[in-house]
Structure formats: C-alpha cells, structure tokens
Amino acid sequence: MSASKAAPGTAPAAARRSRRISPASLARWETLLVLLLVALIIAGTRLSKVFLTGNNFANLTSSVMEVAIMALPMTLIIITGDIDLSVESMVGLAGAVLGTLMVAGLPLPVAIPIVLVVGALGGLLNGLLVTRGGLPALVVTLGTLALFRGLANVILGPTVISVWPDWFTEFGFGTIAKSPIPYTLVAFAILVVVFWLVTHGTWLGRQVFAIGKSKAAARYSGVPVASLRTWLFVVSGAVAALAGIILAARFSSARNDNGTGMTLTVVTVVLLGGVDINGGKGSIPGVVLAVFVLAVLQNVLRLAGVSSEYQGIGVGLLLILSVIVPQLARQTRVVADRARRGRRPPAGPVTQGETTALS
C-alpha cells in the first residue's frame, strides 16, 4: 500500500506529512480501534456474565456478518472515490429471487449461483452507468437503491418465504461442530484473506489506490480506470447478493424488506475502519477491526438493555464521528504546520474535502 504513494522526492518532508495520512498515523488509527475494542470488551464483561460465553460470541459475530462481507468491496469502492448505496436493496432482491426460485422447485445449489449472477448483473448496471455513462456513483446507486428494492417488491409482493431446507438455515446461524465459530464467520474470513491479499499485495490493489488519488494520473499511467471501477461494482453486487443469501438463511425468511437500512451500517464500518471518504486511503485490516468494534458495541448496548431501534442513533453518531475525527486531526496538523513555518501550507485535502459529495 505504502509503495503506491511514493511522493516526489523534492517536496519538503513537512509538506508531505501535511498532505496525507502517513502509514504511521494509519497504524495509530488502527491502534485506536484496538483500544476501543478492548474497552468495549471490558465494559461487556463488567455488564454481564453472559458476555464472555461462546454462545454470545457466536451471536454477536453472526449478527453482523452480512454487513461485514459487504464492507470489503465497499472499502475498495470508497478508496476509488465512488460509493455504492444500493447494496441493501440487493440484499432484499437476492433473498426474493432465491426464495422464488426455491418455491418454483429449483434446488438451492442451483439457485444460489443464479442469485450471485443476478447480484453481479445489478453491480454491472451500476458500474456501466457510472463509468460509461459518466454519472456520479452516488446518484446512480441511489437510483438502483430504489430500483432493486422495487424489483424485490414486484417479485415477492407481501409474501414471506419461510420454509427452507435445514442445511441452509444451519449455515445461517449454526456453528462449526459445537465450537463458538459460526459458518458465516468462516465465509467472512475467507473473503477477508482474498481482499487483504488483493488490496495490499497485488498490482490490482495499487491501481485501486492510484485511482482514488487521481483518476487522471492513474489513466495516464496506464491503469484501466473505467473497467476496474466497473469490476468493483460487479464484485460489490455479487457480494451483496451473497449477503442477501446469508441473511435469508439466518432469519430463515425472504421478505421484500430484507436488509433495509444496512447500507448505512456498511458505510459506517468502512469509514470507522479508517477509509478516507474522499478516496485514496484505507486498509482492509482497519475495516475488519471496525466490524468487530461495531459487533461488540451492538452486543454491549443490547446487554445494557438499549433496544435496537435506538441503536440507530449510535450508528449514525459513529458514522459522523469517524469522519470528523480524522478531519479535525488533519486540520489541526495544517494549523500547527502553518504556525511552525510561519507561512501558508500547500493546498491539501482540507480544501479538497469541501462539498464534494456529488462530484
């Protein structure tokens, strides 16, 4: 990751530091998350004897696994400077298609790949409109947020499909051979390894960061910007469909409103994980840590008797704070720089970050 941002050697070190979060400070962000996680775990153990049981661990992890796996492609999409708001509706659409195919008599091992293809096609629609149509990802995925949910409504109507094969629901909330490790956690772990390796160990990952820093510069250096961005949306759609399958299995139900509100949580996890909303910076380990911070936080709140309806306030605050804190740190660093050197610093992310929501 750090290899991709070799700064021009002529720039003074101080200026370089003010221009971006250095790997050292990213590490500090991740340290912060670890500390937060430890604090939450201590609070949890104080709060209830149930907290440290294997059963509770299985509960708290499996309850966020859909969000967790969707956060992985979302991380890369946000690093390239795009966003995918449509994932929660793809969760609903995937469940609707899967349930309908099953009721129509198709065995699940055949239906599941079809649903994944549906997810990939939905992502392809997003990607093509964004890259070939030249439209902002925010508005395109807002449109498909409505469109995919609408298709789920059309397919299912008010029907709830709640009869599933045992092995399928077992995959949704069961654990491996009486251990406290849910099957879905294993699926997440496999995806984490793949995304970690690709993002931080291959040329593909370096190209993703390059796009996020400057699309023009990336294009001039031969990065296939449009097709890579399109592929990320395809992956995001397919992974969201997988999340929809897992959710249907965990609740053993397919309803047209499955997954409503999940996009907010996915974006929160990604930004809490230290990914820069303006693109170009972020890491998979940070996002994985953020997944567990969120899981433990929700669990602790529930043990403290806070109902899930109120937890939306916590998630919303967490989202805003995880953007304000690094922004504040950056602004104070710029001010400190200015004071130390007695002149204006070069234009950095502080001015870049202004009102770019739709661009």
Place this chain on the structure above:
Amino acid sequence: MAASATPGTRSGPGVVGRITGGLGRSRELTLVALMVVMAAVVTVGAPQFLSASNLGQVTAMAAIIAIAASGEAMVVMTKNIDMSVESVIGLVAFLVGVILRSGDLPVPAAWLVGIGVGLLLGMINGAVISAFRIPAIVVTLGTLSIFRGIVFILAGGKEVNLGDLPPGYADLATDTILGIPVFVLVAVVIVSAVGLMLWKTRFGRQVYAVGSNAEAAAILGIRSRLVTFAVFALAGALGGIAGVMWGIYFGTIYATSASGLVLQIVAAVVVGGVSISGGSGTVVGAALGALFLALINNALLVLQLPQELLQAIYGAVILVAVSADAVLSRRHRLGAREARR
C-alpha cells in the same frame, strides 16, 4: 445553466436537434407535456382519474413532496445532497402530533414549533458539513439514522392516532379555497417564494455560483461555507413544513412514518431538471417533478396496477433522468463547440 441561456447556436444542430435541445433546456415544459399525455392516456383507461376528489388526493400528496423537494433542490444546486429529509419530515410530523395530543399548545403554535425544529435539524446538518468540510452524504446518512432514532424515543412504541388530535384537524388536507385545495395553495406560495429568492436575490445567485464552480465563487468573495449552511438550514425548515402537512394529511402517525420518502424527493428533484453536478435547475422544475411522480403513483392506483411497481418506477425515473441530463448536456456542449468554430 449559464451556457443554456445563450441562444447563439446560429449554425447549430438541425431541426430535430433544436427541438430536443429546446425540450432538454426547458425541463419544465417537457414535464408538463409528459403529464398532459399521461393524464390523457390514464383518463381513457379510467375516467374517474379526472374526478375532483381524485385530483385533490394527487395534488395534496404532490404538494407535500414539492415543498420538501424545493429544499432538496437547493441543496443539490450547491452540489450537496440531503438524505436526512425524510427523517426530518417524520420527526416533525410526530412531534407536532405529540404536542397536539398533550393539548399544551394551540394548533398554530404547534406548527411553528414543528417548523422551528425542522430548521434546527437542518442547521445541525449544515453546521457539521460546513464547519468540518465533510461530504454531505456522510453527515446526512448519519443524521437520517439519528433523527429517526429520536422519533423512536419520542414515540416509545406508541403512535399518534387521529382521535388524539383536535376534531376536524385532518379536514385541512382536503379543504379548498375558491375550489383550490389549501395544500396546493401553500405549495404554490412556498415554491414561488423559494424560486423568486433563487432567481432574484443575491443569495440565490450565490447558491448557483457555489454549485457551478466553488473555486470561482470563492475568488469572487462568496463565502461558500456560509451559503452551504444556509441552504441546509432552509431545506430543514422546508422539511419541517412538509412534516406538518404530512401529519395533517395522514392523521395517524407512526414512528416509521415517511421512511424511504427521500428516494421520491430526490427523484422529483432530478426528474425536475436539477443537475446533480450542481449549479443548475429550478425549484419549479422540482415541484413539477413531484407532481409527475404523484401522477404516476395515482395512475397505478386508478388503473388497478400493482402498487409494488412504484418503488421500481422511482428508481428507473432517477436513472433515466440523470442519464438524459448527461446525454443532453454532452450534446449541448458539442453543439456549442461547433457553433464557436
């Protein structure tokens, strides 16, 4: 926006190009034409479409969306977005209901409190966005969830019922003055006021300037962060008005009321011709967009088509509208380049 006002396409595209270009340039006219055609087709299939009671229902809901959409349109003109507006509407509708149920305040005072709370919520959005220079999408996604959480706390698991409200309260939604529904009059007055402000005042021009080129605006001495703050505050107040009207229209208000409404509001804005890349569009367009969506909604109802289609149609409308914008503006740019040669 500035470019579309120049009629200097002397050696421009042919007749067809000029007509489509003209339609593209006046989204308001395109929408009116579309609505006339749609109304004609629907009336053939279901004559009750043109009945006064049916049109009253269409326009009442369109009025609520139009008011919220005129606020959202201003936000989008500055190249931002407000996802939280549906929670503002839900929170204000519920709060006004709770105040009226308690009977502590007279009705107009309760409305003022509701609009004031809307303004306050909008100011919170605007303050966080402009003070910390964070993208509006992040902040308003967060407050979408936070404001809704506050409604849940306020509700404590109970809804506000029509029976809790003063007698005759819900009739306001269907009352008319000189045959025109009160809701429509309110919407016309508010949308005209906002439109005039954007068109004629210094602040209005600043809104367009910030959205079309923030750097140039800064060089001209426009304080773009202040403009952004003001636009979000206004959008909050307009959301508050829409929330008060929502409460009157439905009477019974749940903690989840108006959930998902933001998609309809954004759809109204983009179909109304407000460019998502900022700096162009009109609130009249956004209001017509709201009416257009309400007509589609009602057409499904009177033609007895499945209501489940609605959400998918909103999504398709958003995608088609932004794609059409992109195609038209690209063609217009090319045309302007040709003309300059």
